[in-house]
Amino acid sequence: MPSTTPARPPRSAGEALGVKSHASHDPDRIRRRNRHVADLSASVTVFLIALPLSLGIALTTGAPLQAGLVAAAVGGIVGGRLGGAPLQIGGPAAGLTVVTADLINVYGWRTTCALTVGAGLVQLVLGRLRVARSVLVVSPAIVHGMLAGIGVTIALAQLHIVLGGSPESSAMANLAALPGQLADTRPTALAVSALTVGVLLSWPWLRRLPGGSGGFLAKVPGPLAAVGLATVVATAAGLGLSRVDLPSWRSHALPQLPEGPLLGLLAGLLTIMMVSGVQTLLSAVAMDKLTAARTGDDQVPRADLDRELRGLGASNVVSGALGGLPVAGVAVRSSANVAAGAVSRNSSILHGVWVLLAAGLAVTILERIPLAALAALVMVVGVQMVKISHIRTVTRHREALVYAATFAGVVLLGVLEGVGIGIVLAVAVALNRLTHTRITTREDGDIHRVHVRGQLTFLAVPRLSRALARVPEGADAVVELDGSFMDHAAFETLQEWRAAQEARGGGVEVKGREGRQIAEPSAAHGCSPWTPWRNHQCTRPTSDERPEHTARRGQLLGGVRNFQRSTAPRVRKELARLAAEGQRPSQLFLTCADSRLVTSMITSSGPGDLFTVRNIGNLVPLPGQESGDDSVAAAIEYAVEVLEVESITVCGHSGCGAMQALHASDAAAVDSSLGRWLRHGASSVRRAAEQPGSVPSIPGRTSDALEALCLANVVQQLEHLVAHPCVAQRVAEGALELHGMYFHVREAQAYVMDLAPSLREARPVFLPVRPEDEEADGEVGGRDAPARSGCGAHASAGGAGPL
Numbered sequence: 001m002p003s004t005t006p007a008r009p010p011r012s013a014g015e016a017l018g019v020k021s022h023a024s025h026d027p028d029r030i031r032r033r034n035r036h037v038a039d040l041s042a043s044v045t046v047f048l049i050a051l052p053l054s055l056g057i058a059l060t061t062g063a064p065l066q067a068g069l070v071a072a073a074v075g076g077i078v079g080g081r082l083g084g085a086p087l088q089i090g091g092p093a094a095g096l097t098v099v100t101a102d103l104i105n106v107y108g109w110r111t112t113c114a115l116t117v118g119a120g121l122v123q124l125v126l127g128r129l130r131v132a133r134s135v136l137v138v139s140p141a142i143v144h145g146m147l148a149g150i151g152v153t154i155a156l157a158q159l160h161i162v163l164g165g166s167p168e169s170s171a172m173a174n175l176a177a178l179p180g181q182l183a184d185t186r187p188t189a190l191a192v193s194a195l196t197v198g199v200l201l202s203w204p205w206l207r208r209l210p211g212g213s214g215g216f217l218a219k220v221p222g223p224l225a226a227v228g229l230a231t232v233v234a235t236a237a238g239l240g241l242s243r244v245d246l247p248s249w250r251s252h253a254l255p256q257l258p259e260g261p262l263l264g265l266l267a268g269l270l271t272i273m274m275v276s277g278v279q280t281l282l283s284a285v286a287m288d289k290l291t292a293a294r295t296g297d298d299q300v301p302r303a304d305l306d307r308e309l310r311g312l313g314a315s316n317v318v319s320g321a322l323g324g325l326p327v328a329g330v331a332v333r334s335s336a337n338v339a340a341g342a343v344s345r346n347s348s349i350l351h352g353v354w355v356l357l358a359a360g361l362a363v364t365i366l367e368r369i370p371l372a373a374l375a376a377l378v379m380v381v382g383v384q385m386v387k388i389s390h391i392r393t394v395t396r397h398r399e400a401l402v403y404a405a406t407f408a409g410v411v412l413l414g415v416l417e418g419v420g421i422g423i424v425l426a427v428a429v430a431l432n433r434l435t436h437t438r439i440t441t442r443e444d445g446d447i448h449r450v451h452v453r454g455q456l457t458f459l460a461v462p463r464l465s466r467a468l469a470r471v472p473e474g475a476d477a478v479v480e481l482d483g484s485f486m487d488h489a490a491f492e493t494l495q496e497w498r499a500a501q502e503a504r505g506g507g508v509e510v511k512g513r514e515g516r517q518i519a520e521p522s523a524a525h526g527c528s529p530w531t532p533w534r535n536h537q538c539t540r541p542t543s544d545e546r547p548e549h550t551a552r553r554g555q556l557l558g559g560v561r562n563f564q565r566s567t568a569p570r571v572r573k574e575l576a577r578l579a580a581e582g583q584r585p586s587q588l589f590l591t592c593a594d595s596r597l598v599t600s601m602i603t604s605s606g607p608g609d610l611f612t613v614r615n616i617g618n619l620v621p622l623p624g625q626e627s628g629d630d631s632v633a634a635a636i637e638y639a640v641e642v643l644e645v646e647s648i649t650v651c652g653h654s655g656c657g658a659m660q661a662l663h664a665s666d667a668a669a670v671d672s673s674l675g676r677w678l679r680h681g682a683s684s685v686r687r688a689a690e691q692p693g694s695v696p697s698i699p700g701r702t703s704d705a706l707e708a709l710c711l712a713n714v715v716q717q718l719e720h721l722v723a724h725p726c727v728a729q730r731v732a733e734g735a736l737e738l739h740g741m742y743f744h745v746r747e748a749q750a751y752v753m754d755l756a757p758s759l760r761e762a763r764p765v766f767l768p769v770r771p772e773d774e775e776a777d778g779e780v781g782g783r784d785a786p787a788r789s790g791c792g793a794h795a796s797a798g799g800a801g802p803l
Helices: 027-061 065-082 094-107 109-128 132-137 140-162 171-183 187-206 212-217 222-237 262-293 305-321 331-339 346-361 371-384 388-396 400-412 415-435 458-469 488-503 547-581 599-603 631-642 657-664 673-690 705-723 725-732 792-799
Strands: 438-444 447-453 476-482 508-511 587-592 610-615 647-653 737-744 749-754 765-768
Touching: 027 065, 027 094, 027 140, 027 222, 027 331, 027 346, 027 371, 065 305, 065 346, 094 109, 094 140, 094 262, 094 371, 094 415, 109 262, 109 305, 132 262, 132 305, 140 171, 140 187, 140 262, 140 371, 140 388, 140 400, 140 415, 171 400, 187 222, 187 371, 222 371, 262 305, 262 331, 262 415, 331 346, 388 400, 400 415, 438 458, 447 458, 458 488, 476 488, 488 508, 587 599, 587 631, 599 610, 610 631, 631 647, 631 725, 647 705, 657 673, 657 705, 673 705, 705 725, 705 737, 725 737
Parallel strands: 447 476, 476 508, 587 610, 587 647, 647 737
Antiparallel strands: 438 447, 737 749, 749 765
């Protein structure tokens, strides 16, 4: 009997209807042009942030002001071209201010330039040895403590300039001299500084003003606005203040051979190398997190840390040789670069070019800037380097002692000494945790509880065995593990005791922190949630199943078996409660029937959370146009009138087969069940073609024609929802909210819609739902952080406004 090969099912509705899609003309050319425009725009934004900060940091260190501009230009051009983090911005950094100021005070500026060259050469060698990843073993508590100590030192020094005086040589000397400086304050310097600080701190709120003013202000970086306004006011009022003095480039100081004690020079070189290297590499890792969360077709490759270290070394060699400050990767300027839409290293290079042009062509403008305004800017930078979120984090992880010791060491002794103290203390704390584990036992009725506080290593196995032996054989027991690590020896001891206890009729439950149960690993099967069937071991046929049965139902029955074995015991109690109380979902979730959309996965929802309706194209037929199928309208009425849901979400997705069919041809004209159903999407096609201003957008990306239709379809179906009387009535009463959602399948990225009061008033915007990003360190002036949300669709839907 001849064999036959089954026909491949159509991949989309358009293919099922026999239509072919057509690509837009010359997409590569359009993509290249968009990339160039994005990099150019981002480079201007970063330049406007870097210019005042570079001058302010140079002022703080006591270096020639031009040295800050040299470092910014070199960090952008050389670091951008040779570095391994494409979107990282290098330049003079606040984290190096104290180090550089100390070296200038002890050895002079020209020797400090030579030490910068030497630090760069060491970084080049370390980059060749591929040791960059080893920097990441440094405890975050040490890094945060170092930055906080540097920030306080900066703020104390600049406070004297803000008050009209001059700083002392150390943080403690500045603190001791502060009362005298307060008694001898210059009102004009204080007024200009207060204006700078006020504008800088209020700028994020001013940028959110409604209307055109807020949109215009959003394009101006806060540091530029603060220093610019202070300069205009000081010039217009004719205030007699010290201003920026950029000497002629002909007299620009270049490095000389180092003079001084060898050990002191070597310590200074290593300090520059270490502080700039650690800050740069940690900033590169942070930029990886930001770019990974960003969506769009222009994906940025992950940072090559060894190449980034080599690029940093080259930047320091060139900057020091040209008489510039030490260079480091700067987190906030880099964050602003990412937020401004940069897609390649061209943005960093262009930003350096703009700084170079400004240093040569805008000297007259720069020399009008009051030094008090720059001091106020850097003082705010220093204060913001002490982050409450970091203190909370290290306290939660019981590393507050390491943070405090590093902070105190940096302020009292210096950066290198403070970091050394922090490293020694961090190692001591880690060893203490490994060797000090507290194990207690107690009886709670018929249950014996064994509580383990600390890390379970082989050193604690004897005490663990003695504690477990106190539990009577066959008794019920709960083992509570309040630690973050358990090595193999401790694991085997615990598992062997558990098996023996259960064999004698006892019940054993092992819990981690916050009472969460720790599941016992199983070697028989490993079907984790959301794993495709083709990757499941549990879907393989059992020995009693015949091959023909396996072909028909093996995957399905295998998945059901895994549910009964692994999932059912965990959800049985909750499902029993729902069975007794009935369903009370708060949301109606209407989405496409596409097999790639797993609603419970996208929304992190469980039984009883969502009342779900799925159909081809996530369509909502208008009342009276059901084409003989009232199922969608019936579901809407049941959800709104009987279940009394509080919100309805329409969720579209990328690559929708129904939208492909509608986009490629007049698929709705085909006289078939599918064709008649797709006629309900014809209004979405008309919306995308005739009303481009009403088609939703996604910030930071350019949608092609198919994606634009998928986005327009979500808005159109929301309008169809309002046409249903029960929906319109509940919306008018304020008891029901409508939300739009879009899921990009390839990127696994969910977007929620920022709705206007009426869908016809303004163009809706889809905003990405992202994990919370850790705040960047060291500066002000970055753009507002991306919209944040909690886990799942409950947080997502809650973020969209009412219709």
